[in-house]
Each structure stands twice: as C-alpha cells, then as structure tokens.
Amino acid sequence: MIYALFGAFLVLILLRVPISIAIGGAVTLAFLTSDFSTALQIIPQQMLEGVNKASLTAVPFFIMAGNLMNATGVTDRIFAFANALVGHFRAGLAQVNVLSSMIFAGISGAAVADCAGLGAIEIKAMRERGYRGDFSAAITVASSVIGPLIPPSIGLVIYAFLAQVSIERMFLAGLVPGLLVGLSLMLYLRLRATRERFPMQPRASSRDVAAAGKHGFLALLAPAIILGSIMTGFVTATEAGVLACLYCIGLGLWYRELTWKKFREALTDTTSMTAVIMIIIAFSIAMGWVLAIEQAPQQIADQMFALTENHNVFLLLLLVFIVIVGCVVEGVPAKLILVPTLLPVIDAYGIDRVHFGIIIQLGLLLGIATPPMGIGLYIVSNVGRVRFEDVTRAVLPMLIPLFLVLLLVTFVPNLVTFLPDLILGPSS
Numbered sequence: 001m002i003y004a005l006f007g008a009f010l011v012l013i014l015l016r017v018p019i020s021i022a023i024g025g026a027v028t029l030a031f032l033t034s035d036f037s038t039a040l041q042i043i044p045q046q047m048l049e050g051v052n053k054a055s056l057t058a059v060p061f062f063i064m065a066g067n068l069m070n071a072t073g074v075t076d077r078i079f080a081f082a083n084a085l086v087g088h089f090r091a092g093l094a095q096v097n098v099l100s101s102m103i104f105a106g107i108s109g110a111a112v113a114d115c116a117g118l119g120a121i122e123i124k125a126m127r128e129r130g131y132r133g134d135f136s137a138a139i140t141v142a143s144s145v146i147g148p149l150i151p152p153s154i155g156l157v158i159y160a161f162l163a164q165v166s167i168e169r170m171f172l173a174g175l176v177p178g179l180l181v182g183l184s185l186m187l188y189l190r191l192r193a194t195r196e197r198f199p200m201q202p203r204a205s206s207r208d209v210a211a212a213g214k215h216g217f218l219a220l221l222a223p224a225i226i227l228g229s230i231m232t233g234f235v236t237a238t239e240a241g242v243l244a245c246l247y248c249i250g251l252g253l254w255y256r257e258l259t260w261k262k263f264r265e266a267l268t269d270t271t272s273m274t275a276v277i278m279i280i281i282a283f284s285i286a287m288g289w290v291l292a293i294e295q296a297p298q299q300i301a302d303q304m305f306a307l308t309e310n311h312n313v314f315l316l317l318l319l320v321f322i323v324i325v326g327c328v329v330e331g332v333p334a335k336l337i338l339v340p341t342l343l344p345v346i347d348a349y350g351i352d353r354v355h356f357g358i359i360i361q362l363g364l365l366l367g368i369a370t371p372p373m374g375i376g377l378y379i380v381s382n383v384g385r386v387r388f389e390d391v392t393r394a395v396l397p398m399l400i401p402l403f404l405v406l407l408l409v410t411f412v413p414n415l416v417t418f419l420p421d422l423i424l425g426p427s428s
Contacts, residue, residue, distance in 0.1 A: 005030035005290055019333045020276060023283040030290055046289045047282035054238065056281070058157045058167070060274040061241025065152075065248050067266035069104070069222075072252035077216030078103050079121050084212035088203035090193035093126045094139045095186055101143035102182040105150035106223025119144070123384035130199040137384040138394035141376040143185055145365045145402060148331070149178030149358075152226060152240060155331055155365075158281070159357045162339040167237035168230055172420040173354045175227075177362060177409045184401035192397075218251055231423060277332060284336030314349055315359075315410055318342075322360055323406075326367030330375060334364050354420060355413045362406050369395050369402075 008029040012022035027043060069075060082099040089095045100122065119140045126136035148155040151171030160167040204212070213220070226244050229235045235243055252258025308314055325334050338360065346356045368376035371392055381388045409415055 004033045005287065013328070019330055020279045020283060023280065023287055023333060023337075027283060027286045027290060042289070043286050046286040049285070051278050051282050051285070053161060056157070056161055056278070058152075058238040058241040059154055059277060060270055061238075061245050062152050062154050062157070063273050064266065064270040065241065065244035067269050068245065068248035068252060068258070068263075069219075071258065071262040071266045072248065072255060073257045074216075074219040074222075074248070074251060074255075075100075075104065075121055077219045079125070081212045081216045081220060083125075084204040084209045087201050089190070090200070091189040091198040092201050093122075093129055093131060094135075094189045094198070097122045097126070097136075097139050098143045098146075098182055098185045098189070101146045102150065102179070103220065103223065105147040105178060106152075106227060119380050119383045123380065123386075127384075129201070132394075133384055133386040134390040134394040137380040137386045137391045138398055139185070139189070140384070141369045141380045141391070142395055142398040142402065143182070144376050145362075145368060146178050146182050148361060148365055149174045149181060151175060151230070152237070152244065153361075154277075155335065155361050156357065157237065158277075158332060159335060159339060159361060162336065163343060163353045163357060165353050165357065166420075166424070169354055169420040169424055170357055171227075171230060171237060172423055173358050173416045174361065176415050176419055177358050177405065180405045180408065180415070181362075181402060184405050185398065188398065188401045218254065222247055222251070280333050281336060284333060287337065288340040311349055311351075312411065315351075319359070319363060319406065319410055322363035323366055326364035327370045327374075329367075331361075331364040331367065334367075335360060352413060352417060355416045358416045359406075359410050362402075362409060366399065366402055366406070369399060 005026050009022055009026035012025055013019070017025070031043060079096065079100050082096045082103065083093070086095045086099055087093060119137075122140050123133070123136045127133055147153075151174055153171065153174055156170040156174055157167055159165075160170045222244070225247060226240050229243060230237055230240050249258065249263075252262075308317070322338070325338065329337075342356075342360075343353070346353065368374065371377065374392070377388060377391050377395070380386070381391045384391075
C-alpha cells in the first residue's frame with residue numbers, strides 16, 4: 001500500500017499533474033490496491049474531518065489581509081519609508097528591497113504575496129535606477145523568504161495544526177529567524193557592494209524620513225498591532241487574522257484607495273487560494289491516515305536509529321532531505337506530507353516540535369528560490385520580465401546567507417525557543 005501510494009504520487013508529480021490532484025490520485029490508488037478497496041468512503045470522511053478545524057480559519061484571513069495590502073497601495077508606502085531609511089546605503093535599493101520584505105512580512109505572511117505585490121514595485125524602481133533586471137528579480141525572490149517566517153505566517157499556522165502545538169508559540173518562534181534572514185541578506189549585499197559598483201542615491205534628510213514615516217505611519221503600524229495583540233493575549237492567532245483584515249479595510253478606506261472592484265478582486269483571489277490550500281490539506285490528511293495505518297512513521301524512525309543515533313548527524317541528514325524535497329514540491333503540500341511522517345522520528349530524537357517547525361519552514365522556503373519548482377522565480381521573472389534562467393543564475397549566490405541562517409537555526413535551538421519560552425513560558 002505504501003509503495004503504491006508514493007509510486008503513484010511521484011509518477012503524477014513527474015507528469016506535472018497539479019499537486020492537489022497528485023495527492024488525491026495517489027491516495028485513491030493506494031486504497032484500491034489495499035484491503036480497504038471496498039471502503040472508499042473513508043477518503044471523504046478523513047478529508048472532511050481533517051479540514052473541520054477552527055485553527056485553519058486563520059488561513060483565509062491572512063491571505064485576505066495580504067491581498068488587501070496589495071490592493072490598497074500599502075506596499076507603496078512601505079517601500080517609500082524603507083527607501084528613506086536605507087536607500088543611501090551601498091546597494092541602497094537592494095537593501096530597501098530586503099527591509100520592505102521584513103516590514104511587509106509582519107502583515108501578510110506569504111512569500112507569493114511579497115513577490116507579486118512588493119516585487120512589482122521593487123523591480124521597477126531598481127531597474128529605473130540602473131540595477132540589472134536579473135539582480136533586481138533575484139534579491140526580490142531571496143528576500144521573499146522572510147515573509148512566511150516573521151509572524152503572522154500561513155505556513156506556521158498549518159504546521160501548528162499538523163504538529164498540535166500552539167500557533168502563538170510558532171509565531172513567536174519565527175520572529176528571530178525571520179529577522180536573521182533579513183539581516184544576513186543585508187550583510188551579504190553590503191559585502192558584495194565592496195567589490196561591485198551599484199547605483200547610489202543621496203541620503204534622505206531627517207525631514208524626508210519623517211515625511212515618509214508620516215505618509216506610511218498607519219501602514220507601518222499594522223505589524224505592531226497584529227503582533228502586539230497576539231503577544232499580549234488580546235486576541236488569539238486566529239482572531240488576529242480577522243483583525244488584520246479589518247485593519248486593512250480601514251486603511252483602504254482611509255487612504256481612499258479601496259474601491260469595490262479592488263475589494264472584489266481581493267476576495268476572489270483569497271477564495272481561490274484558500275480553496276486550493278484546503279483541498280491539498282484535505283487530501284494530505286487522508287494520505288496521513290494511510291501512512292498511520294501502515295505504521296510508516298514508526299518504520300522510518302526505526303531505520304533512522306539504525307542509521308545513526310547521533311542527534312547532530314540526524315539533524316544534518318534531515319536538513320539535506322528537507323531542502324531536496326523543497327526543490328521539487330511546494331511548501332504547503334510538502335509540509336502536509338512530511339510533518340505527520342517525521343513527528344515520531346523528531347520526538348524519538350528529543351527535538352522540540354516548535355524548533356522542528358522553524359527548521360522545516362525555512363528549509364522548504366528555500367525551494368521558492370531554487371529550480372525546478374521555484375515558484376518565486378517564476379513569479380519575479382514574469383513580474384520583472386526577466387528570463388527565468390537569468391534570475392536562477394543571479395539568485396544562487398544569495399542562497400549562501402540563507403543556508404547559513406538555516407544551519408544556525410538548526411544547531412542553535414535557543415534562537416528559536418527562547419522568545420516563546422520568555423513570553424508564554426516553557427512548553428510542557
């Protein structure tokens with residue numbers, strides 16, 4: 001049954017079948033070739049039970065918040081403020097690109113929204129100032145990795161649901177790694193600027209910085225309101241999604257940029273994206289049930305212990321495996337397949353589930369900027385009208401700081417766990 005499941009899944013992926021259909025088709029085939037062939041009703045039962053969880057209601061609200069931000073011109077204000085702050089640095093607009101992603105991450109939590117929304121503004125501005133198109137697109141996709149780490153994060157909501165850990169704890173755990181990714185990219189750009197000539201721009205005056213801050217103050221306040229309300233316990237992580245949407249609608253009305261047409265487009269995009277994610281989750285839950293019946297997680301744990309009992313060696317093997325998977329399978333379906341399978345192994349090695357959540361989140365996120373899947377590469381090459389091959393070559397050196405942060409986060413777990421332990425108390 002297991003061989004039929006994974007065999008069918010791999011074949012369908014190689015045939016470029018959409019990931020949701022590939023998972024559903026593989027599960028159905030596995031049932032038909034098993035003792036459960038006369039009980040196919042188990043599949044829809046598992047699917048419905050799997051998505052009927054209150055914690056998953058946060059997903060559409062955070063998607064909607066990101067879409068509303070792009071529709072109401074908030075991204076322009078964030079970019080203008082970041083430009084006033086760091087635009088005079090070496091490789092100034094590239095630094096602005098990274099800082100904008102760090103700010104936008106505190107509102108959206110989706111790499112795709114970053115690439116499509118901020119990316120269009122950033123790539124256009126960089127090319128107009130004399131930056132190469134491939135470099136502009138590459139730093140845009142590299143910085144988009146920050147989005148799903150700094151809370152709120154759709155990926156961390158899904159992981160918390162799968163691993164049965166607190167969403168609030170996962171959000172707090174992602175904050176420091178997300179900031180480290182941003183700072184590492186800014187340091188990389190600073191070092192690269194010492195041996196390459198990048199376009200320069202004059203330092204903004206204090207009056208210009210204040211004006212940009214005033215112009216975008218309400219937009220910049222959004223991350224503080226969302227994170228602050230979660231950390232103080234005023235709202236749950238799920239309710240924070242609703243708060244983010246209401247705040248974005250209020251901003252759109254205040255700035256007089258939210259029209260009925262834009263609102264309808266944001267709602268339509270949110271509905272379609274949520275439907276795809278929920279279908280993938282539903283089929284993945286059914287797949288997880290098959291794996292549990294066949295005791296696949298326990299078998300994998302036994303094989304890993306036979307291979308090595310060393311904690312650090314296991315973590316290194318795990319990193320290589322996760323990064324490879326992230327190169328060929330999108331983050332959400334990869335997480336839905338891997339997490340239920342690997343959790344017993346993680347527990348056996350005594351690895352904290354919150355720590356593992358950040359490892360798998362960042363490891364799979366690197367797939368956004370790596371071929372052949374590289375969804376971020378396709379988006380920025382389309383938005384920036386740059387050849388896919390050129391963006392891929394330009395982004396490769398930018399992956400070095402991302403890999404270094406991944407290694408740091410993996411082997412120094414306190415970077416992940418100290419903030420949630422400090423604010424929420426040690427996990428039981």
